[in-house]
Amino acid sequence: MSSDETLVVCRDAALTFGQGPQAVVAVHGADLEIGAGDRLAVVGPSGSGKSSLLHLLAGLEQPTSGTVTRATSLGPYGIGLVFQGDSLIPALSVAENTALPLVLADRSEARARDAALAALALVDAADLADRLPEEISGGQAQRVAAARVLAQEPRLILADEPTGRLDHATGARVLDALLTAADHTGAALVVTTHDPVIAARLTVRRTMRDGRLFAPEEVP
Structure with missing residues (x-):
């Protein structure tokens, strides 16, 4: 993997929900490039369009104008998503969820469990x-x-307000885990947040x- 490889490019990408007078523009003509190994924070208040931008990057939404181009090297499993709040299946254990x-x-269940346990250890959650x-806290989840x-x-790891519902200390540990994940795999990491401490x-x-x-240079 080349350190200067471009993974995702947005060119004047916009996302509009609805039509006519009821239309809501969630993203206005965004220009953004994400390269291998990048560490990017997208900062803004709730409702500013951060989640919609992440959905465009991930391919969960298609732009209504402009383009979002993803590198073919990403493949079908090349993007990992971390959503705000509960995303674990209640009936499965932590290891099974992972x-x-x-x-x-x-992947065979045995190999998948081995990989899950190794990943949990890296984020200091093997005991869970x-x-x-x-049976676990929000920060642990x-x-x-x-x-x-x-x-x-x-x-590429895309994390949507992963610390938004957590206190600062717990949020810092979650970000530690994301940075560990990105450093371990060499992934690019994009985090949306309203917290300037996390963004920094x-x-x-x-x-x-x-x-x-x-x-x-255009930050208002």
């Missing part, structure tokens, strides 16, 4: 492996979500306001 994407990708989601991404070894720990920061993504 291993699930690998099992769905036809046999617990159910209802977010670390498990990071481990689930780490186990997949993606090229990433190398590049971009601000979003009312659906508009500002270049660093």
Whole structure:
């Protein structure tokens, strides 16, 4: 993997929901490039369009104008997503939740569990492996979500407000886990946040306001 490889490029990418007078523009003409190994924070208040931008980057939404181009080297499992809040399946243990994407990708259960346990250890959550989601805290659940991404070894990690519902100390541990995951796999990491303390720990920061993504020198 080349350190200067470009993984995702947005060119004047916009996302509009609805039509006519009821239309809501979630993202206005965003320009953004994400390269291998990048550490990017997208900062802005709730409702500023950060989640919609992440959905465009991930391919969960298609731009209504402009383009979003992803490198073919990303492949079908090259993007790992960490969502805000609860994302674990209640009936599965922590280890089973972490291993699930690998099992769905036809990895044997034994190999998937081994990878899950290794990923949990890297985010300091190995002792949670046999617990159910209802038996762990919100901060622990977010670390498990990071481990689930780490186990997949993606090229690009997209984390949507992963610390938004946590206190500062717990949020810092979750970000530690995400940075560990990205460093371990060599992945690019994009984190949306409204917390300037979290944003300051990433190398590049971009601000979003009312659906508009500002270049660093244009921050309002």
